[in-house]
Amino acid sequence: MxxxxxxxxxxxxxxxxxxxxxxxxxxxxxxxxxxxxxxxxxxxxxxxxxxxxxxxxxxxxxxxxxxxxxxxxxxxxxxxxxxxxxxxxxxxxxxxxxxxxxxxxxxxxxxxxxxxxxxxxxxxxxxxxxxPDGALGADHLRFIFGRMGFSDQEIVCLSGAHNLGRCHSDRSGFDGAWVNNPTRFSNQYFRLLLSLQWRKKKLSNGIEQFVNFDDDTGTELMMLPTDIALTQDPIFRQWVIKYADDKELFFKDFSSVFSKxxxxxxxxxxxxxxxxxxxxxxxxxx
Ligand code: DDH
Structure with a gap:
């Protein structure tokens, strides 16, 4: 003790x-x-x-x-x-x-x-x-995070936590990891959101998510509809680009927004x- x-x-x-x-x-x-x-x-x-x-x-x-x-x-x-x-x-x-x-x-x-x-x-x-419900879009994100007092920039920044961990079909129903090394905190999530081709996939439980399959390595990565929404909304997208380009900025902003x-x-x-x-x-x- x-x-x-x-x-x-x-x-x-x-x-x-x-x-x-x-x-x-x-x-x-x-x-x-x-x-x-x-x-x-x-x-x-x-x-x-x-x-x-x-x-x-x-x-x-x-x-x-x-x-x-x-x-x-x-x-x-x-x-x-x-x-x-x-x-x-x-x-x-x-x-x-x-x-x-x-x-x-x-x-x-x-x-x-x-x-x-x-x-x-x-x-x-x-x-x-x-x-938040991962099946929804940008309006939902603003509604949920706005209620807590977060700005558009802060929503994107917080979402960068999806560099970590994975979805489990027996928990949320979604399945898979966002990045190849899901126990290393980085801005890879933002880079992959922009650099890979994401296609919609319906899982056997009927849930839809986005996936990218890499033929060379045989690995499939995933994104939630809410993650993809960050690249489709023009304001969110600007911040995705910024955080993909500048890891230090992402780390600095993430530190304050997680603390908030x-x-x-x-x-x-x-x-x-x-x-x-x-x-x-x-x-x-x-
Ligand atoms: Fe998340 N998240 N999250 N998330 N999240 C899931 C896993 C993890 C959403 C949905 C899911 C944040 C924002 C959002 C982490 C951190 C953060 C899973 C998978 C779903 C679904 C759960 C499972 O099946 O086990 C949605 C939607 C949003 C959003 O709308 C923005 C935020 C803000 C954070 C944060 O930490 C700041 C982490 C870490 C995981 C991985 C968990 C694990 O067991 O691995």
Whole structure:
């Protein structure tokens, strides 16, 4: 057991569990990033509901949302870390794990601050349906991410997380990876969006996605309809081109926008202490 507030010790233990030879591409990283994103991506600015505070995915209302299928793997990976550092809240642990995973897979350092609580305020439970649907297009992306307060540029930048991981037919129904090395964070996703020919493919479950088959290597890569929409909408496309051309710009912008994502719904004072969450209800300030 570490000293209360020793987030460095927690980080070390998250890093140590990243290598998972039996799981997916040998890494827990991508699914940990998705856990952090889905924990935060329920936020609605207008009603100030949802967001990473409260770690609501532990409960059926949010955890059982079909959009969160498969994220139990990420939560199970983190259980030993929680057991070893029982003072950390799940809300902090999940967001921290996403940040640590991105960095360990070669991505940018992302500013992270603790203090989230595991207290679930019933009036703040997000309804299902707040996370994006990969079968839709540009209007849907603006609707979902606009609700959280993200701009067109930020939508494209955040989507660059699809450099990581894969779709699983038993989770979302989509199938395959976006890039050849899905455990290495880079801007390859943007480059492939522009450089490869993507054709529509109907899977045996009836779901449509886009694929590219490379005859030389025998590998098939995939894109969701929402990914392809980024190349078809003229404003989104400009940012896809920018991020494909300039990896450093992508890393810099991704660092700030992911940090913004995991802070949605959280207000802090100048010392970083959260001011809009009742600390008596399970919070912990470092
Ligand atoms: Fe995503 N994502 N995501 N995504 N996502 C999936 C996997 C992963 C959408 C749909 C899917 C973001 C945005 C979007 C990651 C990170 C991020 C899967 C496959 C679907 C479907 C799930 C499965 O079958 O296991 C859609 C739609 C959007 C959008 O509209 C923009 C964002 C913003 C992030 C982020 O992290 C900032 C990661 C990582 C994965 C890989 C997970 C894994 O298990 O591997």
């Amino acid at each position: 570490s000293k209360k507030g020793d987030f460095g010790a927690v980080k070390k233990d998250i890093e140590a569990l990243m290598h998972q030879p039996e799981y997916d591409d040998g890494s827990a990283g991508p699914v940990l990033v998705r856990l952090a994103w889905h924990s935060a991506g329920t936020y609605d600015a207008e009603t100030d509901t949802g967001g990473s505070n409260g770690a609501g995915m532990r409960y059926e209302a949010e955890g059982g949302d079909p959009a969160n299928a498969g994220l139990q793997h990420a939560r199970v990976f983190l259980e030993p870390v929680k057991a070893k550092h029982p003072w950390i809240t799940y809300a902090d642990l999940w967001t921290l794990a996403g940040v640590v995973a991105i960095q360990q897979m070669g991505g940018p350092t992302i500013p992270w601050q603790g203090g989230r609580t595991d207290y679930v305020d019933d009036s703040k439970i997000p309804p299902r349906g707040r996370l 994502l995991i802070e949605l719904g959280i207000q802090r004072d100048e010392n970083g202490h959260i001011t809009n969450i009742d600390n008596e209800k399970g919070g912990y300030h470092s």
